[in-house]
Structure formats: structure tokens, C-alpha cells
Amino acid sequence: MATKVMTFYGTSIGKKVVMAVTGFIVFGFVTVHMLGNLQVFSGPEKLNAYAHFLKSVPAFLWTFRGLILISAVLHILAATQLTLQSWSARPQGYAVQRYRETTYAARTVRWGGPIIGLFLVYHILHFTTGQVHPSFSDNVYNNVVTGFAVWWVSVFYIVAVAFVGLHLYHGVWSMFQTVGLNHPKWNVWPRVFAVAFSLAVFAGMVSVPIAALAGLVRPV
Amino acid sequence: MELDARIPEGPIEQKWTKHRFNMKLVNPANKRKYTVIVVGSGLAGGAAAASLAELGYNVKCFCYQDSPRRAHSIAAQGGINAAKNYQNDGDSTFRLFFDTVKGGDFRAREANVFRLAEVSGAIIDHCVAQGVPFAREYGGLLDNRSFGGAQVSRTFYARGQTGQQLLLGAYSSLSRQIALRNVKMFPRTEMLDLVVVDGRARGIVVRDMVTGAVSSHAGDAVILATGGYGNVFYLSTNAKGCNVSALWRAHKRGALFANPCFTQIHPTCIPVTGDHQSKLTLMSESLRNDGRIWVPANKGDKRSPDVIPEPERDYYLERRFPTFGNLVPRDVASRAAKAVCDEGRGVGKTGYGVYLDFRDSLARQGEDVIREKYGNLFHMYKKITAENPYRVPMRIYPAIHYAMGGLWVDYNLMSNVDGLFVAGEANFSDHGANRLGASALMQGLADGYFILPYTVSDYCARKGASKVAEDHAGFKGAEAEVRDRTSKLLAVKGERSPDSLHKELGKLLWEHCGMARNETGLRKCLAEIPRIRDEFAKNLRVTGADAELNQTLEKAGRVADFIDFAELLVKDALERKESCGCHLREESQTEEGEPLRDDKNHAHVAAWEWTGGLEPKLHKEPLKFEHVALVQRSYK
């Protein structure tokens, strides 16, 4: 069994499948995260209660965090290996190379990854552990609203979430293709789904800093 | 020299069965001890190499392309005939045999053609099993179409890419045997000589086209499956690399060259646009089912076709052949096109083209119907010419397409040189003076899959395994000659490229030994060829060196052989004073201008022997027709 897994992982397709599966897990988390964020519009009680609920069972929280962490590590590991394989596959590049089909999202997916990674470090220090937050407290609602009240922090978040959106768009579509969920009759749907999903996540995510900047949500 | 075709005794239906029973077998354990050399990896060569390796022989396969998958069999569009009678329309082995002998204008050997028809069905079975995606009907069974004027639907096809799919099938079987180490493949390797030791073909000398290294390969039998020589005309539908060198080298080592003047002209090719033209592209003949062929009635009428009124158009095929009209056979349509262009009524920039007009069909059937039938062909035409055939008539002109002639072989596909087998387009055997559409693929695969594995086995069994080492004087001598020829080509240091000389030769042949031939023209050709040869010897320029990839050097070697071969081709055309199949001798026509065959004096295979540069010697193999009555063709 172990050798079979390693043989499969040894192929680039195997690594891509690992990326697809771990990507799917992380996307799932991002979706839930985005939906959770939207509770900021339901007022401080709702959001704080939700935050409290998440932390109420540490075993649950840490299993969940562990899963995300392992997924992220595997995702990054496979991505790094695939990238190195592809770089070595063309030791001498073209003097002129032009593209017809590829998207901005596809071309930046490799760089979007590390950028999102750096953003996540800041994000955790900002809202989870509070080291870079000016007025961190147990009140999650206040943390969010005051955190985003600083305009350049919000702009930074919006830019970072845009990268997440691009990464999602190419990643979600690729996920279907990589695991072979592709049929000429339905080929348009993975694309449509990828666009809709990544736009929804982007919109949901940026709605919070925008609302904070616009003063639609205020600290209590 | 007595030409013995070794046709087995007995009724024609039983010849092949009986012959197979009478063959000697090689003990399975001993097959590894035999080495078979296969030159060429197209349908015939690829199929033979794979099948012999499956049997257990040690096979070495050579091709000049970078991969065996690229052989020019790949370009065949229309389909492959087989007497399956899946359509229940009255087809049978006998009918396919009959059509092929008659279509070849009675210049093929009955026994060979019958066997071809007999094994045709097994080819389809085998290719289906290989995963060739033939066209299917809605019930899931194989689809057929009628082709080349046949009255039954016996042509199997895979879109317009039948040759490609069949070749890739053979290539896949070959690849499997390469992986099993039963075949050693030598791509980018060109055969430059045949080695005959004590009257037996014992191996070949080759040049590695990447490093220039010359080496010898010894074996128990040699199979040449190196395709046709249509490129002697420079412009043809052949691939640029197709050449006569392997056959010509074998010829110079004693193999007889049969019927070299039988070269088929295909009437529907895209016309030449100028001197830059490097090859001609064929458009399927099926276009003539709905297109009407015409030229302006008046000489020098350069108006755009859409403004030429009906009375000033000459639908010359419909006019001259009211019964068959635009559907006359390939050779007739080709000659008629040449005739109107020679009168100065040709169309297009060069004046060598005729219109193939779909205006009436488009009006009658609608654009959708025409698109469904010919969409891919119209698309290809537009890509090459930048003209939209839905709006303006296509322009077409005949082009050299296929060589029926080739090395002489007996019933076992062995040449007169012991142990030298020749298969596919490279041999002369089955198509007589004219090949029917969709029969080339059939013959190549029949030879490779179902005939050579038997006859080569029989040959090996009868000879027993005995080695001639590659350091034998025969090999060393041939290697030295090959090196010498190469250094001579490099040493000329004149001014003309091999291509420019090749073009000159091609033009000369096309002019005087192309669609219609007469004694004056042929004699002129014979007078001119030595001048080209002389120019080649004195004024050739080959750049670069021998020990590297040198495409100019490769071309020069091939052109040298084409020049020598062209002389033989013209001599054969001169000798054959009758008109038959694709070969029209202007002196031999009926009063109505129809080709006239002369069975009394020319019902034979003309097999030419190399005599060391002196006049080649003609040997005649008489042809007997016991099953198909000799009749004169007429298409009025």
C-alpha cells in the first residue's frame, strides 16, 4: 500500500491530485471562513457567539486546524515539487514566447501561493494571536472592525483577497480537470462554477473591510 | 535470366492456402537465430517488422524519418478496400480481384491479385483489434463507402485520415515489439547499399543521418518497404523525403526493376502557384461527384470565373464524355485537363489549372449539405489557397501520386535476388498499370501482415541459419563505396544546389514523360538526362561536412539516384508502345482518341536488369489472364 501511494505520488499527476484534494479542503475552509465573516453584519453578539462556539471545544478546533495545516503543507510541498519539475523540463527558454489560451490566474497561480502564504502569517498575527493588532481584545467583533478601520490594512486585505480569488478561480477549475471530472457535454460548467465561486468568495471577504472603512459597521 | 514468378499450381482460389501448407516452418526455438532486416516503417515495413517479431525473429528496422510513425503511408486519406461484403451488395473476393485486375488495365499478375483480395478481410479484423477507430454506423458496426467508381461499398475509413490511423496501428504493434526488444529500431538512418554475398542478400549499409557514421547490418533476409519513386518528378503528392535510393541501390546489385513507367497521376490536386512550390497537395477525388469541371471556352480569357457567362464556359469532360462526364477515371480526367491547359485555356496565375465548380450543387443541394459532405476538404483548400470554395470555384490540376512500378518480385514477394523481399509500393506486384482508389493501404498491409511473415519464414527455413559477419569483405567493400560516393558529392564544389537540379529533372520528366507520352518527347528526355547528370557531376554544391546532420548531402545522394533512375523510367516508357492504365502513348490511340492497349505485344511485365551502366537489359514476364477476360476500356 505504502509503495503504491508513493508510486502514485511519484507521478506529476499524483502530486496534482494531492493538490486538488488538499486544495478542496482549504477552499472548503475558506468558504466557511467567508460565511462566518459575514456574521459581522448581524451585529457583535452573533459574531462573538460564533467565535466563542468555534473555540468552545478545543479538540474540535485543533483537529480542524491540524487538518488545514496538513493540507496546506502537502499543497505547498506538491506545488514546490511540481514547480521544480517544470522548471527543469525547459532548461533553455524561448527568446519569444506568446500565449493564446492561458489566463492571468493560471500564470500567477505559482506566485499567488507564496503571496497568500505571507498574507496568512500577517492575518494570523493580526486577528488570531493579535501581535500586530493595535487594540486586540477578546471581543472578536471589535477586533475586526477596529482592525479594518486602518485604511492601508484594509487595502492590503483587499489586494490579498484578490490574489486568493485568482488562486481560487484557477484552482477550482483545475481541480475538476485534475481528478478527471471533465466531459465534453459539461465542460463549460467547471469554468462557470470556478468564476462564480471565486467571485462569491472575493465579494464576501472584501465586503467586511469595505464596510468597516465606509463606517457601516462600528466598534461597540 | 529466366523470370520465374513461382506461382503455385492449382485453382486460383486454392493457390495461397496450398502454398502456405507446402511452406517449411522454422522451429519456434530457432527463430531467434534469424535476423530479418526491414527497411522502411510504413504500412508494409512496419507491419512486417511487427509481425515477424511477434513470430520470434530478431528484427532490425530502419527508417529515414525521426520516428517510424511518420512514414508517408500516413498521408492516405480515403480508405482501405476489403471484400467483407458487410453491405450485402454483392461484393466478394472474386469481385475485388476482378475489379483490381481490370482497374489495373490487365497488367498485373492474376495470382497475386487474387491473394490480395483473399487476405483483405483479415486486415480489417486485425486493425479493428489494434484499436483503429474506423467509422461506425449507429448500430456500432463498421461503416463503408464506395470509392473510386467501384459499384460496391467496400471501403473502410477513419474520417479523412485512414492512412494515418492504419499506420499508427502498425506503429503501435511495432512499438510493442521494440519494447520487448524483438525489434531494434534505427530512426534517422538511411540505407545506402545492399550487400549481396554469393548471390544472397545478406544485409545493408546505412548512414546515421545525425552523425554521418556509416555502418553495416547483416541478416538472413532483407525486406525493402521503402515506398514509391514519384518524387523523381520533383513535384508530387509524396513526402519530401520519399526517394528511390534503396530500390536503386538494390537494382544496381542485381534486382530487376519492373514497369518503372507506370506512375499514377491524380487529377484533383491543388495547382502549383509558382516556382517556390515544393510539393502538391491532393484533394479527395470524391469532390468530382458534385463539382463540375470547366475552363473558359476562349483562349486567354482572364476574367473572374463568376462573370464568365454560361455559353463561354467549356465543361469539357461533360462535352467529351457524355456518359461518365466528370466521373471519368483518374487518367482520363488528368489528360483532359492537361489538354485544355496546353491549348492556353487554363486558369489561375500560372495557367495550369481548371475550375472545379460547386455553384450548381450549392444551388441545388444547399450549402449545409455540401458542407457536411466536403467540409474538411473545403477547409483545407481554403487554408492553402486563401480562397473560399463556397464562393469561387476551386482550381485543380493533376499531380504525380503513386508508383505502380517497383522492384520485380515473385509470388513470395521475393525479388530475383535471393533473400531480398520487396513489399508495398516499392514492389510492382498488384496494381498493374493503374491503381484503384483505397487499394494502396490494402496492399501495403496485406504484404506486411499476412504475406511476408509466411514467405520470409519459408525462406529462412529452407536456407537454415548461417551468418555472414559484418566484417565480411562484401560489407567492407560496400561501406567503402558508400563513403566514396559521399566524399565525391562533397568534393564537386560547384554552384548548384541538389534541389535546383532535381527541379530541372522533374520538369523535364513531367513535360515529356508525364500524363501523355510520345516517342519524340521521350527521346528528347533521353537526350537531356545525360546533360543533367553531367551538370550534377560537375556543378553540384553540397555545403557542410559528412560527419553531421547534413540535409543538403542527403538530398544530393537521392537526386543522384533519381537522375539515373529517370533514364530507366523513360526507356521503359519508350519500350511500352501501347497505351495502358496511366501510361498513354499518343501513338497508340483509337480513332476517337481513346487509349489503345496492345495485348498482343505488351501483355507482359517489363523487368529491367542493370548492366553496369550499359544499356539496361529487358526481361519480359508474360501475363496470362485465365479468370478475367481482356477488354478495352471506354468511357464515352
Added chain:
Amino acid sequence: MDFKLKVWRQRGAGDKGAFANYDAKDISPDTSFLEMLDIVNERLIAKGEEPFAFDHDCREGICGTCGCMVNGYAHGHQGGTTLCQFHMREFQDGETIWIEPFRAKAFPVIRDLVVDRGAFDKIVQAGGYISVRTGSAPDGNAVPVPKDDAERSMDAAACIGCGACVAACPNASAMLFTSGKIAQFARLPQGQPERIDRVRHMVAAMEQAGFGACTNHAECEAACPKELKLDCIAQMNRDLIKAALVK
């Protein structure tokens, strides 16, 4: 028409290589790209210079021998065509044209624009066949194949092995080539018995040859002269996952 050519010249595998400049003057718009190269080469020979080497054979778009990068596009910018059927009328008069060999570690340059695509043959040898011995096949109509399956198999089988997919791929991946053969057989009943082993072995051979990984750019699909589709790759992925899950 007149053009300025920048052509990659490289004497052999060991040579470093560089671009050389050539003028292609008085070229008819009806000239194919390869014929334009012929003309330039003939003029080089006339001047006593060495012509540049390029691969080509059938010149009717089916053998898969020709191909180089033209202004950054595999087989030129027209799409759905091979270099031999690509005509000079597609360019602007006076245009500068960059001509480079297909580049990939698995396709080493032999000379100038000629590369060694032997890696493709190795992939096919690893399993791109149905094991059937000559003479052992049942009747051609013994196994019906639904028309739609036959058509989809043919779509995948149209590959000519030219290597444009690898050349155009930003990762130099050979997924489209490999998957074409896999999909052709996966869509036919004849291909089922060896289906799992085939995908395993062909993918292993593809990896071993040193091609890059797929990141779903779809540049291969856009460059393919025979318009093979990404479904083939999806099919291969699906089959490889199946192969990992069974036996």
C-alpha cells in the same frame, strides 16, 4: 513580400547556439512557411553558406515531422495548423520573424531547428498499443462500438505526434500527447483489458523522459494542429486515479 528572419543556429547538441539574421526578400504570399525557408536556404547555398536544418516531410499536415516556434507560437500564430500548411500571407510585409526550435529537456536540439522527439516513441513503447498478435483477431464486426465512442476515440487518435503541445506548454509538459493515445484506447472496447496497466506505464515513461507537470494552462490545446482537447488529459488523470485505487 519581404521579411527579416531571426533563426536559431546550433551546430550540434554540444554547441551553445545563437540567433542569426537573414533577409527573406521577394517572397510570394502563396508560399508556405517551409517553402519560404527553402527559398532562404537555396539562397544561402548559392552564396556558399550552410543552410539551416529543419525537419519536415509530408508537407500536408499529417506526418508531424515539421514544427518550430514562430514568433513565440508553436507552428505559427494561425492555430489549428502545422507549419507546412501555414502560409506567408498570414504575416505583414516587412515583419521580423523569430524562428526557434521546440524547446524542452526531453527534446534535445540535434541541429538548428531540428530536435529529437524520441521521448514520444518511448512513451508509446511503454504501453501505447493493444497487444494483439497478427492473425489472432476476431471478425471486425464481432464487437460493436457505439458510433459516439468511435468518434470520440478518433478525436483523440488524430494526434500527429509533432510535439507542439510540449513546445507551447509553459511547463514543457507532454500530457496532451500521452493522454491522446490513452483516451483513444480508453474509449474503445478493444482497449479495456490493458487500460489500467497502459495508463500506469505510459505516465511513468512520460515522467521519466523529463517532461514538466501540467498546470492547466490549456496552451497545448490551443497549439495542437489537430485540435485535441483537454478531455483527453482529464481522461488520463481519471484512469490513473483508478489505477492507484485498484489491485
